[in-house]
Amino acid sequence: MDETEKKFQELLARVSEYNPNADTDGIRKAWEFAKLAHGEGKRPSGELWLSHVIKVAVLLASWKLDTAAIMAAILHDTVFAGAAKSEDLEKEFNPGVLMLIRGVTQIDNLTLGAGKKEEFVENLRKLILVIARDIRVILLRLADRLENLKTLWELPAAQALDKAQETLEIYAPLAERLGIGTVKGELEDLAFPYAHPEDYKWIVKESKPYFGRAEKSIQTMRRKLLKLLAQENLRAQIQGRKKHLYSLWKKLNRPEIGRDFSKIYDIIALRILVPDVPGCYTALGVVHQAYKPVPHLGISDFIAQPKPNGYQSIHTRVFGPGGEVVEVQIRTYEMHAHAEYGVAAHWGYAEAKSQGLSNERLEKGVLVERDKLSWMRELVKWQKEMTDSEEFLKAIKFDALSHRIFVFSPKGDVFDLPAGATPIDFAFAVHTDLGRQLGGVKVDGKIVPLDFCLTSGQVVEILKVKAPRAPSPDWLNFVTTRTARQEVKKYLRKAGQKA
Numbered sequence: 099m100d101e102t103e104k105k106f107q108e109l110l111a112r113v114s115e116y117n118p119n120a121d122t123d124g125i126r127k128a129w130e131f132a133k134l135a136h137g138e139g140k141r142p143s144g145e146l147w148l149s150h151v152i153k154v155a156v157l158l159a160s161w162k163l164d165t166a167a168i169m170a171a172i173l174h175d176t177v178f179a180g181a182a183k184s185e186d187l188e189k190e191f192n193p194g195v196l197m198l199i200r201g202v203t204q205i206d207n208l209t210l211g212a213g214k215k216e217e218f219v220e221n222l223r224k225l226i227l228v229i230a231r232d233i234r235v236i237l238l239r240l241a242d243r244l245e246n247l248k249t250l251w252e253l254p255a256a257q258a259l260d261k262a263q264e265t266l267e268i269y270a271p272l273a274e275r276l277g278i279g280t281v282k283g284e285l286e287d288l289a290f291p292y293a294h295p296e297d298y299k300w301i302v303k304e305s306k307p308y309f310g311r312a313e314k315s316i317q318t319m320r321r322k323l324l325k326l327l328a329q330e331n332l333r334a335q336i337q338g339r340k341k342h343l344y345s346l347w348k349k350l351n352r353p354e355i356g357r358d359f360s361k362i363y364d365i366i367a368l369r370i371l372v373p374d375v376p377g378c379y380t381a382l383g384v385v386h387q388a389y390k391p392v393p394h395l396g397i398s399d400f401i402a403q404p405k406p407n408g409y410q411s412i413h414t415r416v417f418g419p420g421g422e423v424v425e426v427q428i429r430t431y432e433m434h435a436h437a438e439y440g441v442a443a444h445w446g447y448a449e450a451k452s453q454g455l456s457n458e459r460l461e462k463g464v465l466v467e468r469d470k471l472s473w474m475r476e477l478v479k480w481q482k483e484m485t486d487s488e489e490f491l492k493a494i495k496f497d498a499l500s501h502r503i504f505v506f507s508p509k510g511d512v513f514d515l516p517a518g519a520t521p522i523d524f525a526f527a528v529h530t531d532l533g534r535q536l537g538g539v540k541v542d543g544k545i546v547p548l549d550f551c552l553t554s555g556q557v558v559e560i561l562k563v564k565a566p567r568a569p570s571p572d573w574l575n576f577v578t579t580r581t582a583r584q585e586v587k588k589y590l591r592k593a594g595q596k597a
């Protein structure tokens with residue numbers, strides 16, 4: 099058996115482990131298809147395409163994604179880089195898998211790093227629309243980017259720089275927004291040397307002694323705390339977490355730090371993982387008894403008050419064994435999984451929690467609707483911040499984005515409407531029949547009038563009446579979309595003919 103075949107078997111074993119209901123025949127079929135399409139084809143780096151797609155699939159498996167996502171990962175480059183035609187794909191695979199591949203390809207074609215600013219805004223908007231439909235699309239995109247960054251040297255320098263910048267400007271913040279901490283840090287550190295080569299060299303050299311010293315005190319503290327926590331009957335794990343180089347560099351460049359390493363307290367942090375929330379506070383007490391908290395730096399309790407992206411943890415700064423400041427982070431195992439894998443963790447947890455569910459639903463990966471809505475609203479907010487923060491975008495006030503809004507159906511489907519759109523526009527955008535059955539409207543759970551002006555991120559629920567209702571001529575005074583206008587006019591014309 100050759101190397102890629104072996105890796106594929108490992109992938110299958112891994113998927114079956116977290117998802118006993120996985121459609122292994124489907125995954126095998128995707129693999130056979132990819133083998134035909136890629137053959138012995140190699141990337142400029144000399145790596146086999148087949149080996150690349152397996153690596154992307156393995157990453158998705160480490161996030162415990164479902165069969166469709168694993169299949170899409172195996173197939174994602176068969177048309178772009180292999181001998182397959184889109185028609186072949188469409189014949190062989192189901193719409194769920196095809197939708198994921200299409201989504202990833204769509205995003206691939208959006209250049210976000212360079213180009214005209216108006217284009218950037220417009221493309222960012224498209225990106226949000228594509229990924230808001232299905233979170234797996236962006237997880238697949240991030241996994242692919244992560245793998246591609248590892249061989250960025252295979253590209254001409256200018257192109258590598260573009261990819262690195264795009265990663266730092268778009269994909270890493272996006273990963274952070276979605277709460278996928280591990281991916282964010284890795285993406286940044288892989289892109290760092292290409293985007294800022296001189297600074298990268300500088301920080302690798304300068305940070306070495308600091309990492310070395312911090313490592314020593316962390317080991318001393320770890321041994322002592324493990325003993326004390328055991329005395330409290332806490333089943334705890336303690337890890338040392340090294341700060342990623344890119345985020346260290348960013349922090350060093352803050353004016354109040356002024357490139358002074360001694361002002362960085364979390365170059366290595368101590369991370370304590372415990373089974374439950376009361377355990378977190380017990381652990382905090384243990385830490386503070388062993389090592390005095392630093393008065394003016396204080397405690398941040400993100401368990402009582404989670405960060406906007408859902409991050410939960412208690413952070414405290416204490417004086418370590420040598421008198422130096424050390425950051426200690428305390429959280430439950432579940433909070434840890436969410437901090438590391440964010441939205442991806444929903445799949446795994448939902449699965450674990452849903453043992454009573456049918457095989458079919460399990461296989462789909464059960465995403466709680468409310469969670470789905472909350473991450474999509476995060477996307478809308480993120481996209482606003484992205485464009486707001488850019489100085490140049492202020493210049494073009496009436497850009498593509500400010501002309502459009504995103505709103506959600508109660509099921510979490512996203513709709514893209516012109517600014518000023520009303521619930522009537524929304525109803526007709528969903529379906530013409532829905533427009534005709536319009537009884538009332540709830541926005542974010544509250545009843546609103548029909549001429550209500552919708553804004554991005556809102557959830558719009560149309561309350562249906564049984565019998566179709568005649569649109570009122572008044573509606574023409576405030577609807578904004580062509581579809582709604584035409585439908586209303588059409589109805590009024592017909593009604594006029596009858597009368």
Ligand code: MN
Pocket residue numbers: 150174175242
């Ligand atoms: Mn790829």
